[in-house]
Amino acid sequence: MDWIDRLLTAVSLDGAVPAKVASVAMIVAVLALLALAAFAHFPARPRRGLLRAGIAVAVGVVLTVVVRIIVEDLWKPYPDVLPLATWAVIGCGIAGIALAVAAVGRRGARTRKKMALRTLGAAVCGVILVAGSAALVNVQFSAYPTAGALFGVDGFDTEDPATALAPRDETVAAAPGETIAQALPADWTTPTGDRPTEGVVTDVAIPGELSHFPARTAKVYLPPAYFAEPRPELPVVVAMAGEPGSPEDWTTSLQMPQVMNAFAAQHNGIAPIVVVADPIAERLGNTLCVDSPRGNADTYLAQDVPNWIDKNLQASTDHSQWAVAGYSFGGTCAVQLALAHPELYPNFLAMSPQQEPTIGTRAETVDAFFGGDENAFARHNPLDILAANRFPELHASYAVGTDDSEYGPATEALAAASKKAGIDVESHELPGGHDYSLWHDALEENLPWLSHSLRLA
Structure with a gap:
């Protein structure tokens, strides 16, 4: 069949x-x-x-x-x-x-x-x-x-976690300032034979050990290079979907595995590891990516997810080779995480982000999540944080569709505020609206930026 x-x-x-x-x-x-x-x-x-x-x-x-x-x-x-x-x-x-x-x-x-x-x-x-x-x-x-x-047929290879996450005896890490390609032996090649020539996607449970956050199943993309000998300790991208949404949207709707496979095919099998984590716990949930009575999303994404990666993936432990990425709600979350934890996520890709965390209106958001405290909201709002601090250690890329009348101005405002705060910023405006086709193209367009920022090749 x-x-x-x-x-x-x-x-x-x-x-x-x-x-x-x-x-x-x-x-x-x-x-x-x-x-x-x-x-x-x-x-x-x-x-x-x-x-x-x-x-x-x-x-x-x-x-x-x-x-x-x-x-x-x-x-x-x-x-x-x-x-x-x-x-x-x-x-x-x-x-x-x-x-x-x-x-x-x-x-x-x-x-x-x-x-x-x-x-x-x-x-x-x-x-x-x-x-x-x-x-x-x-x-x-x-x-x-x-x-x-539509009918649940994957356009990419899948693997069970036990096989996909099996450790290797020999790994190679890039030295500070060195790319992954430079760190590998001259005779290093990508897998052949019974090992994949394309990346694989596996479903994993990332428990909220510290946050007690009831996250749904995460998706992990492992590029071909991850299955080579010796195994390169590849950079990591922690990705998040929009709201409503689920981790599966990154693989089914945005077609991230196909985008990464195409990039890997042009770079000797090398591409980032992508961990699509769940920031909302349910399809119609909204946590604002903060710790609140609705769930400790920030602790989950800033502690539980990185801890799981360190324990289960032979990936780079140098966080200058880590990035956080998302679209729409997930794009806002990516900005929030990078600003709150620059030592953990010094690189971020925000596609069509909201101008601020929201459940509808500012008043509704402040009342529901911060007990009516505007100052508490400001401590989590990217524009307020950027106005009060400088982040010269951060690298950012913003992307939005030319037809996105709502999120276009929001993205422009965040990009401008990020530049004023000392962040190294790239901006991309692509044909399209607020949809998965645009985010697919934006991810594809930003792979050279990711490659440079994460020292891939």
Whole structure:
């Protein structure tokens, strides 16, 4: 069945072509449903059928508005507001279901066979509208870049932890100021034979021994060089997803393993180790990446995760070769961790970060996490920290999409404040919005910066 997996991973669900296909299919489905609604009462009262269809569409619009109010004004499971274009597409799906029900009609079918055919046609059209809406939402956020990602087919190699994390007798570490490539013997080569020529991803549990943080399963990417003899003690990138999100988003949606494998293929198998840790404990959680009654996220990411890496990975112990990275909420978290623990994470990559830690508004955030204490909030807010301190030892790269109207200004503000605080800053503006396609490209674009900052090659 390998050919099926390869086919699924080759079928793109992102970009202009899937969007056009979904749009055309939805238009055809709407026309078909309108025809079914009219002819459900043909020849006596076709207008009645169209009236029912119009009422159904109106009901769908009203339901969409109600759902939006419940989700974004009352429930508020995430701090971001979905674009109106996203709600419009969601509304098409909801209205499609209502229209399909109206198209079936209650009268007009003289036989059970005709009624069954009309019901089947309406159901098929309704499914097309819902699927088309889902496809268009996916195109907006690039959450499932391929059919393989949608159906859980990995586009990368996986390995069980016992095998992937098995220690080697001989390792090579880079001296201060030396790159990994310079430290390796002249005859060193990447693995051959039964050892991987591409990196592998393994699932691991990183317990919150000090923080008691209930983190979900982490993802660890190990590049080909990790399986060579002697084993180079490679740099480490601790990565974090957005909110809502999970560590799996880095491997499935952002396609980090494929990006790292492509880089490794051009650098003799050498790439960073990437540990995708969980900063929120649940998909709709929000810890602000601080220690609070909602979880000791800072202690987990600054103590438990590094301790686990030291105990379980033969990686660089020189923290000048460590970085922290994230996108959206995770990008904000990356900035916070680097500023709070510069000796631990002296390099950080922030992709489309929020301007400040938030659960919606400043007042809500300060009340929920800091008991209404603005000074306590300021001690964790990057802009306040950067205004009051200097960090000449830090190296940062910021990336954002040209179409990201909300996080674009936030990223620019953080980059400017970082420069004023003495941080060595790179800034990248790439075509795109606030989505996984942009973050995939941003990671790819920043690999040369990471390579230089972490002394890879």
